[in-house]
Amino acid sequence: xxxxxxxxxxxxxxxxxxxxxxxxxxxxxxxxxxxxxxxxxxxxxxxxxxxxxxxxxxxxxxxxxxxxxxxxxxxxxxxxxxxxxxxxxxxxxxxxxxxxxxxxxxxxxxxxxxxxxxxxxxxxxxxxxxxxxxxxxxxxxxxxxxxxxxxxxxxxxxxxxxxxxxxxxxxxxxxxxxxxxxxxxxxxxxxxxxxxxxxxxxxxxxxxxxxxxxxxxxxxxxx
Amino acid sequence: xxxxxxxxxxxxxxxxxxxxxxxxxxxxxxxxxxxxxxxxxxxxxxxxxxxxxxxxxxxxxxxxxxxxxxxxxxxxxxxxxxxxxxxxxxxxxxxxxxxxxxxxxxxxxxxxxxxxxxxxxxxxxxxxxxxxxxxxxxxxxxxxxxxxxxxxxxxxxxxxxxxxxxxxxxxxxxxxxxxxxxxxxxxxxxxxxxxxxxxxxxxxxxxxxxxxxxxxxxxxxxxxxxxxxxxxxxxxxxxxxx
Numbered sequence: 001x002x003x004x005x006x007x008x009x010x011x012x013x014x015x016x017x018x019x020x021x022x023x024x025x026x027x028x029x030x031x032x033x034x035x036x037x038x039x040x041x042x043x044x045x046x047x048x049x050x051x052x053x054x055x056x057x058x059x060x061x062x063x064x065x066x067x068x069x070x071x072x073x074x075x076x077x078x079x080x081x082x083x084x085x086x087x088x089x090x091x092x093x094x095x096x097x098x099x100x101x102x103x104x105x106x107x108x109x110x111x112x113x114x115x116x117x118x119x120x121x122x123x124x125x126x127x128x129x130x131x132x133x134x135x136x137x138x139x140x141x142x143x144x145x146x147x148x149x150x151x152x153x154x155x156x157x158x159x160x161x162x163x164x165x166x167x168x169x170x171x172x173x174x175x176x177x178x179x180x181x182x183x184x185x186x187x188x189x190x191x192x193x194x195x196x197x198x199x200x201x202x203x204x205x206x207x208x209x210x211x212x213x214x215x216x217x218x219x220x221x222x223x
Numbered sequence: 224x225x226x227x228x229x230x231x232x233x234x235x236x237x238x239x240x241x242x243x244x245x246x247x248x249x250x251x252x253x254x255x256x257x258x259x260x261x262x263x264x265x266x267x268x269x270x271x272x273x274x275x276x277x278x279x280x281x282x283x284x285x286x287x288x289x290x291x292x293x294x295x296x297x298x299x300x301x302x303x304x305x306x307x308x309x310x311x312x313x314x315x316x317x318x319x320x321x322x323x324x325x326x327x328x329x330x331x332x333x334x335x336x337x338x339x340x341x342x343x344x345x346x347x348x349x350x351x352x353x354x355x356x357x358x359x360x361x362x363x364x365x366x367x368x369x370x371x372x373x374x375x376x377x378x379x380x381x382x383x384x385x386x387x388x389x390x391x392x393x394x395x396x397x398x399x400x401x402x403x404x405x406x407x408x409x410x411x412x413x414x415x416x417x418x419x420x421x422x423x424x425x426x427x428x429x430x431x432x433x434x435x436x437x438x439x440x441x442x443x444x445x446x447x448x449x450x451x452x453x454x455x456x457x458x459x460x461x462x463x464x465x
Contacts, residue, residue: 010319077320078315078316088334221283
């Protein structure tokens with residue numbers, strides 16, 4: 001557990017100093033929300049229909065940007081090799097990177113929501129609170145696969161291009177479940193009332209988390 | 224079951240070691256035996272397979288075939304035991320630019336599972352002469368200082384074996400001299416050291432034994448005492464060109 005915490009702490013200290021991940025993700029997410037808002041004009045009916053998808057498209061695009069940068073920082077000075085030289089179980093490295101990435105992506109998601117509510121005219125309190133767990137669960141599913149693929153893309157020349165190409169097809173189930181769940185929450189249903197979508201999202205989170213933790217060892221040792 | 228070589232006099236034992244990437248065979252049957260406490264320098268031109276050999280010894284990649292034991296442990300089966308007993312210094316520092324010297328060494332010390340990490344980190348940073356810059360961000364360090372800090376990273380867990388992959392690359396004259404003195408200190412601590420280099424002048428001084436790796440095979444392996452420094456360059460060129 002000390003080793004996992006050391007990796008998380010290292011990533012948080014690095015981010016506090018560079019502000020590279022967080023600021024780029026947040027600015028990008030907000031820009032996408034603004035562009036969508038203008039693109040759909042002011043048709044309330046259209047916005048209602050498309051809002052959950054727009055939220056998750058913004059989240060996904062911003063998240064890819066952050067994940068790509070997360071492992072790029074490990075590659076600078078080949079620091080990742082220093083980590084791989086230690087007698088640390090690869091699953092612990094995955095856990096540390098996955099948790100720190102989840103923290104950053106979730107925080108960006110949290111900050112996106114007020115902007116989203118503002119632009120799409122939702123009631124602030126009744127929407128914000130139930131959306132938080134949806135963003136959290138979506139973050140876990142997204143980052144669990146994203147951490148694996150960003151490690152996989154580490155040594156490819158076109159890392160920034162490769163990551164979304166590899167990642168998007170795989171995370172479709174997580175994003176679709178998150179969109180469905182967000183849609184029901186934005187319609188005023190409680191999370192429990194949307195239990196099917198909730199169960200689906202939690203199931204995909206567990207499946208992806210377990211599978212990626214196992215596969216990570218083979219991916220990182222060959223990179 | 225792993226072959227028991229733990230009581231052997233050799234810290235590094237490679238027999239018929241091969242490594243291929245696709246159809247390209249980088250190492251073509253390397254036999255290398257390095258005794259405990261020995262300083263072995265392996266010379267070779269670019270592309271000879273030196274870095275690949277170091278990566279195999281450091282458990283960063285698996286051999287295609289052959290046997291390899293480091294500190295008596297099988298490289299295919301006892302990787303974490305090997306990782307606990309080796310330290311690796313390369314031309315890349317393997318450090319985080321945005322962390323301070325102390326944060327870097329503490330981080331790696333934690334991953335090595337050390338107790339009393341803070342004291343140990345301070346101690347090795349002092350050992351490499353960077354105590355005054357302990358709390359400075361590594362990004363602000365010169366190439367030579369980064370290389371000294373990478374020595375601190377490599378010895379934080381007090382490894383028995385040091386693997387050095389072209390460690391002088393990018394160092395200026397002063398940096399090379401300081402680094403050479405540090406290597407001399409590390410040698411006097413009875414560590415087994417394998418250094419790869421293509422620079423003849425840097426490699427000869429501290430060695431007990433020397434070897435030449437060319438086109439994926441060891442073409443020379445002998446005690447340094449058998450080598451005339453003045454004629455080594457010609458010998459090297461003739462072995463590499465064969």
